[in-house]
Amino acid sequence: FEGEKFKHVEKINSGKDTHWYEITYSPVFGVDNNIIGIVYNSYDITHQKKNEEALIEVSANVSLTAKIAKIANFVWYAKGDFFYWSDDFYRFFGLEPYEREISIETFNDFLLPENYDIVKNNFHKVRKEKTVSDFEFKFRKKNGEIGYARSVASPLLDNKGEIEKIIVLLQDVTNIKLNEEKLKEYSQILENENKAKDKYFSIIAHDLRSPFTGLIGLTEVLSTNLDYLSQDEIKEITTELHKSAKNIYNLLNSLLEWSRIQRGKIxxxxxxxxxxxxxxxxxxxxxxxxxxxxxxxxxxxxxxxxxxxxxxxxxxxxxxxxxxxxxxxxxxxxxxxxxxxxxxxxxxxxxxxxxxxxxxxxxxxxxxxxxxxxxxxxxxxxxxxxxxxxxxxxxxxxxxxxxxxxxxxxxxxxxxxxx
CATH class of the missing domain: 3.30.565.10 (Histidine kinase-like ATPase, C-terminal domain)
Known part of the structure; x- marks a missing residue:
C-alpha cells in the first residue's frame, strides 16, 4: 500500500451472473502524517466491461470478415498530407507489413501503367466533390501476379465541412473477374456452337434436299418412261443416279464426321x-x-x-x-x-x-x-x-x-x- 492511492478491477461470480467492480483504496492521514485509515470505494462497471468485450468480439469478427473478403484499407489524412496503411494493405500486394516505405510512389509501383489515371482521377474526384467513389483497377503483386481490385474511397468531413481524411477500402476481386471472363468465353463458345448447330441443320435441310430432288426426278423419269427410253438414255440416267447417290453419301459422311469431332467422339x-x-x-x-x-x-x-x-x-x-x-x-x-x-x-x-x-x-x-x-x-x-x-x-x-x-x-x- 505504501500510503498511495491505487485501484484494481475484480470479477465476481454470483450464481448465473458475473459482475465487475472497480475498487479504489485511498489512505487517510492524521496530523502527524501517519496513516490512520483507508477509504474503500467500489464501482459496478459490469455494463462497461460487457461493452468492451462486445467491442473486442465485433472487432475480431470485422477483421475476420475483411480477411475472408480480402479487404484491405488505407487512410489519407488531409492535415499533414500523409498516409496510414493497414497490415492487410501491405499483404494485399504481397508484402510483409512495413516492408516498403509508405508513400504514393510505393502504391503506384503496384499499379499497371494503364490504370494510373483511373486511380488518380477517382481520388481527385473524392477530394474535389467530397463524394464516395467506387471504381476498379488492375494491379501487380510483388511476385508479378496480375490482380483486379475494387476500391471504395469515402471522405470524412470535419465540423466545418472540410475533408479531414479519406478512407479507402480495397477488395481483391481477381477470382470474380477471372470467373466473369471465363463465363464470357464459355458464353461465346456456346453461342458459336449454337450457330454451328443451326448451320448443321441448315445444311441437312438444304444441301441434302438438292441431291435428293435430282435423285427423285431421275427415278421418276425411269419409273414412268422406262418402256420408251433407249439403252443410251437409260445408261445416262443411271450414271446421273450414281453420281447423286455418291454425292449424298459423301455429304452424309462429312456431316457425321464433323458432328463426331464437335462431340469429342474421335x-x-x-x-x-x-x-x-x-x-x-x-x-x-x-x-x-x-x-x-x-x-x-x-x-x-x-x-x-x-x-x-x-x-x-x-x-x-x-x-x-x-x-x-x-x-x-x-x-x-x-x-x-x-x-x-x-x-x-x-x-x-x-x-x-x-x-x-x-x-x-x-x-x-x-x-x-x-x-x-x-x-x-x-x-x-x-x-x-x-x-x-x-x-x-x-x-x-x-x-x-x-x-x-x-x-x-x-x-x-x-x-x-x-x-
Missing part, C-alpha cells in the same frame, strides 16, 4: 509416318484424274522425313488438298507438294496454278456457317465441308492450316503438325 493416335510414302499413297487415288487432265506433279519432300502424328488425320488432309488441287487446275496444270521442318513443326504445302479463290471468299473457306463451294474445271462437284474437317482435325492434334490464293492464278494450302 480418338487420335500418334504413329510414325513416312511423309513421302503417304503422299504417294494419296496421289495413287487420283491417278486417273491426273492423267485425264495431264497434270504435272512435283514432289519436293525429304524421303527420310518421318512425322509422329495421327495417320488418319494426315491422310484425310492430304486427300482433301490434293483432290481440290486436281479439281481446280486446268488441262496440263501443275501441282507441287513440298515439306519443311521449322521450330519442331512439319509444314506441308500443296500448291497449284488453277482457278484460285476470290479474295472476299478466302476468309470463309474454314467456316461451317459460310461455306464456299463451286464446280471444278471439269465440272467436278463438292460439298464444301472437306477443308473445315481438315482444320477441325488438325487443331485437335496441335496443328493448323493456312491459305494463300489469287483468283485465276492458283492457291497454296499449307498445314502444320508437331514433328
Amino acid at each position: 480418338k487420335y493416335q500418334k504413329v510414325e509416318i513416312p511423309l513421302l510414302f503417304l503422299v504417294e499413297k494419296v496421289l495413287d487415288i487420283f491417278t486417273n484424274n491426273i492423267e485425264m487432265k495431264k497434270i504435272k506433279i512435283i514432289k519436293s519432300i525429304d524421303p527420310d522425313l518421318i512425322i509422329f502424328s495421327d495417320s488418319y488425320v494426315l491422310e484425310l488432309v492430304l486427300r482433301n488438298l490434293i483432290s481440290n488441287a486436281v479439281k481446280f487446275v486446268d488441262i496440263e496444270g501443275i501441282i507441287e507438294i513440298s515439306s519443311e521442318v521449322k521450330d519442331s513443326f512439319v509444314y506441308v504445302s500443296v500448291k497449284d496454278n488453277g482457278m484460285g479463290i476470290p479474295e472476299n471468299e478466302t476468309g470463309n473457306i474454314f467456316k461451317i456457317d459460310k461455306m464456299f463451294t463451286r464446280k471444278g474445271t471439269a465440272g467436278e462437284s463438292g460439298n464444301g465441308l472437306g477443308l473445315l474437317l481438315c482444320k477441325e482435325h488438325l487443331e485437335r492434334i496441335g496443328g493448323n492450316i493456312y491459305l494463300k490464293s489469287v483468283e485465276n492464278k492458283g492457291s497454296i494450302f499449307t498445314f502444320c503438325v508437331p514433328k
